Amino acid sequence: MRFRDGQWLPAEGVQIEFAEEVYRTTETPSGKGISLLCPTRKIRSRGDTLNLSTISIDIEPAFDGCLSVETTHWQGAARRTPDFDLFPDGRPDFSSHITKGETSTTVSSGTLSATISRKQHTFEISFHPTSGKKALTTLLNRSVGLAYTPATTTPMQLADMRNIKHYIFTQTTLSVGESIHGLGERFGAFNKVGQRVDLWNSDGGTSSDQAYKNISFWLSSRGYGVFVDTPQRVELEIGSERCCRVQTSLEGQRLKWYLLYGPTPREVLARYAVLTGRAGQVPAWSFGLWLSTSFTTSYDEKTVNSFLEGMKARDIPVEVFHFDCFWLKAFQWCDFVFDDEMFPDPKGQISRLKAEGVVKKVCVWTNPYLGQASPVFAEAAAKGYLLKRKNGDIFQWDLWQTGMGIVDFTNPAACDWYVGCLNKLFDIGVDCIKTDFGERIPSRDVQWFDSSVDPDRMHNYYAFIYNKLVYEALQNRYGKNEAVLFARSATAGSQRFPLTWGGDCESTPEAMAESIRGGLSLGLSGFSFWSVDIGGFEGYPPPWIYKRWVAWGLLCSHSRLHGSNSYRVPWTVDDDDKSEEGCSATLRKWTHLKARLMPYLFAQAQSAVKGGLPLSLRAMCVEFPEDPTAWTLDRQFMVxxxxxxxxxxxxxxxxxxxxxxxxxxxxxxxxxxxxxxxxxxxxxxxxxxxxxxxxxxxxxxxxxxxxxxxxxxxxxxxxxxxxxxxxxxxxxxxxxxxxxxxxxxxxxxxxxxxxxxxxxxxxxxx
CATH class of the missing domain: 2.60.40.1180 (Golgi alpha-mannosidase II)
Structure with missing residues (x-):
């Protein structure tokens, strides 16, 4: 959200009020932090304290090397749910202290401190290592404030806020040469400086500024990270509205973020993992090759068997076979029932495939939507398991599935029912689940089962509760460290439920580069495991692109062949070229190489989980932060x-x-x-x-x-x-x-x- 027209003027129709000075400093109720009362004009006489807004800024130690900063206009605004599930492994012990001097007050949390100027009529907060005064970033004059749109002409208009939007924002300084990275799986430029980023989960493909996985965390080349503690829509202007600042804004009365000190990216990511959680461990078998039927292709039991037998004949081991959408009957997605015309005996088929040794594990595609043509729609609707509109109707639309309803995971009974559906799949031999979609969750004219839920906050957060539910169902059936998802949507904390893949990309070299940028950015957002549609999702990859994609796709932590309307078995790409430069030979070589790398990869996976690090794709700056060039590299990665x-x-x-x-x-x-x-x-x-x-x-x-x-x-x-x-x-x-x-x-x-x-x-x- 841009509030200004250039450096000096407010944008048309926008009213801005800035924190102009720190008028009073007190301790927070915990006794560990400080609360700043900041009026929006300088107070030079007692009369200046009347008829103006004030902004409160609470700075609290969170744990060693981490401070929280909460900015509030009106304290009486309701605190709506859901909230991120922070410190899932417990909050570590830490030391903190407050130091008051003649010209400043400092609050310290272990290795990180914030120093607030006590000079009269001044607003300045510097975040710096406790052992030094060189700032990591600062909040300077006119960097914290609130905004109204449309602008008001009299304060009396605020008696009715129904048609007035209220925003809160902060602007942290962007230093000379500083670069910003992360913010989820973003497919644009690796360095986010100069970009406007809207943290709102969307199904936009890999060739847009939209993202399936919006993570409200960014990593700075200056040795710190910032986590914005809300699942609602957050809008960032990263050196784009003001070239020297990162502006964070949202619609509401309060904005809270955490600043985490490194100084290295490894240390920042480790602290972020303490705050939002580490990835679950993934089983060794999941690192093998996954083969999919592709999306809209026609396939049945005979097709599946031919794929797997063809791969075995070419000495290309397949660890996981994935049944994509059309294992279900058309118009009945997702009712958890195999299409009996195409798959008359799914349990027997899965058992035979495993017994014959052509595959070890089986995955199926699901999503949290129910088409009304499916019998389960009527069941779920009758029992109140689907999201409703405010008038009591079930929320439906014809986007994706005809008359589609959305499972309401704020309803515990709906969660139990959904897990029951999954258990029926596990009973017939399904080992893992592709949890597709979860991005297009409406935020207007909806009423969740849990009435305390804010629909705006649920839009992004839905990905968390959806994937958490399925992941825990897999854990309950197969064991804590045997659960594997293949998820598309995510939000902060979703790294705990591995793994994710990069969404819908084209079959072009440009899309390869887009996907790599997405994987690098997601890795710098706390995700240890990531995959991609090898060969590209959309289109028909020419053989050279398929083979080049195979090479780096088998060096991702997880590797899946998947497409949209064309198969990805190698012999369909190049008319079964049997030469050593053919698609089959290329896939065989890289699959075998990954098998040889497993002692290294699996050991590295454990340390990646422990440290909150990406296994692969790992950005070069994680390993070489002292090398300025490493922060610019978006066409290569560390494994x-x-x-x-x-x-x-x-x-x-x-x-x-x-x-x-x-x-x-x-x-x-x-x-x-x-x-x-x-x-x-x-x-x-x-x-x-x-x-x-x-x-x-x-x-x-x-x-x-x-x-x-x-x-x-x-x-x-x-x-x-x-x-x-x-x-x-x-x-x-x-x-x-x-x-x-x-x-x-x-x-x-x-x-x-x-x-x-x-x-x-x-x-x-x-």
Missing amino acids: GDSLLAAPVFEEDNTVEFYLPRGKWTNFFTGEVKSGPGWFSETHSFATLPLYVRPNTILVLGKDGETRTVYDYTTDVEVRSYFAEEGARAALVDGGGREVGAVGFKDGEIIGKDALKGDYKIVVVNS
């Missing part, structure tokens, strides 16, 4: 701590990429390149720039390994790349528990007693 991958976007097989400081080793050839610097290479479809970071010990499966799940300590290959004293690689079992480690000490690999079988030690570079 865990030690592997750098650069996808190829050009049909002529060329690629440019950047290596940070140090000696980097080509994974495939052993060639060494020294950074920092930019490099150009040409690659066949079997390779891309995949470089091993210096001072790395890399544990791989044996040569020729094709399984995703195996003993990650037996018959493995341990490679050393310019290892130095103290280098270490964790060894984990199939449940992710650390069972040992290999390291480098006194010029030798140590920890070999944890290895079993015919293992190999290879010093690639020393």
Whole structure:
């Protein structure tokens, strides 16, 4: 929301009132924070205290390295639900204190402090490390305020606010050279400076400024992050209304955000994970290849069998087979019942597929909508399980499904019913669920079962309760660490219910780049696991794009072949080219490589969960924050701590990429390149720039390994790349528990007693 016309004038029809000074400072009720009374004009006489608005700013220690800042105009405004589920693992102990000096007051929460100027007629709040005074960001003159639209001509008009919108906003300073990242799965420019960002979940595809996963958290290159603590619509002007400020605004009377100090991105993300939660652990089998039927394609039991038998014949292991929408009858989405004309015996079919060894797990597509042609619509409607309009009618529209209703997850009985439907799927052998949609949740003319719910806040929050319900149903059936979703919509905290994928992308190199930017941004928003529609969702990928997408898609934490109106089995893309450069051979090579990488990937997954880090795609700035170039890189990524991958976007097989400081080793050839610097290479479809970071010990499966799940300590290959004293690689079992480690000490690999079988030690570079 833009409130100004340039630097000096208010926008047409907008009235703005700024906090002009800190008039009074008191302790908050907790005794740990401070409350600032800030009038919207400078108080030079007693008469100035009349007939004006004031803004209260409460600054509270939250935990070590984190402060909350709540800005309020009218304190009597109702506090509506839902709220984000913060500190899901408990609030850690921390120390805080308030220091009052002659010219300032400072409130500290461990390593982070806020200093408020006590100079007369001044408004200035500086956020800085407790150990220093160099500001991370500040709230300066005319940076906190409220706005009305339309503008009023007399305060008497505020007696009736029904046709007047009230906004609250803050503007934190944007320093010289500072870049801003995150804010969910955003497909535009990686650095958000210069952008207007609207945090409102939308089904807009990957080639727009809309996002399926709007996360109200951003990460700054200056060593801090900000989490806006509301699921309602938040509008940000990031160096776009005022070039030197990040403006956060919402419609309402109060705005609360948390500032988290690093100083590194790793530390900021770790603190964000304390606040909103860490990803759940995902099972090892989920890292294997997922194969989908695609969306609008025609398929039945015979088609499914032919896909899986064809993949097996080509030595391409499929871990999970996914039945997309048309496992259900047309017009009856989503009633949880297989179309009996296409799948007369779904339980038997699933059992046979698993027994024949062509697939290990089965996933089905669902969503939280019920088409009125389905018998379950009448059942859910009669029992009050569907969202209603204010007049008592069930909310329906013909967008997506004819006469579609929306399951009201604020109704506990509706939740129980929905879980019961899922359990029937689990009974026939379904192992995981694709939780599609959840973005188009109406916020006007609706009445939720829980009358305390604010419809505006429910729009984004619906994704959280929807995915939480399904994830916990999977946990209850299969075990805490065996639950896997394939979710499209998300909000803050949804990282606890892995995993998510990047939504509807086109089959173009530009869409590949869009998707990578989305994955990088989501990773910087606290999500550890992410996937993408390999080959692109929309259109018919030409073979070269399919093969290039396969290469980096198998280096994502999770890998799924999926399309819209065309299949994604490789032989349908290139007329079954059987050469070593064909789609089948390319998919086989990259699937086998991911299987070999599993000892490394699964160990890295555990540390990613613990630290609130993305496994892959991991932005380069997470690992190399001291390198200014790393904050600009949006066409390459890290896979865990030690592997750098650069996808190829050009049909002529060329690629440019950047290596940070140090000696980097080509994974495939052993060639060494020294950074920092930019490099150009040409690659066949079997390779891309995949470089091993210096001072790395890399544990791989044996040569020729094709399984995703195996003993990650037996018959493995341990490679050393310019290892130095103290280098270490964790060894984990199939449940992710650390069972040992290999390291480098006194010029030798140590920890070999944890290895079993015919293992190999290879010093690639020393």
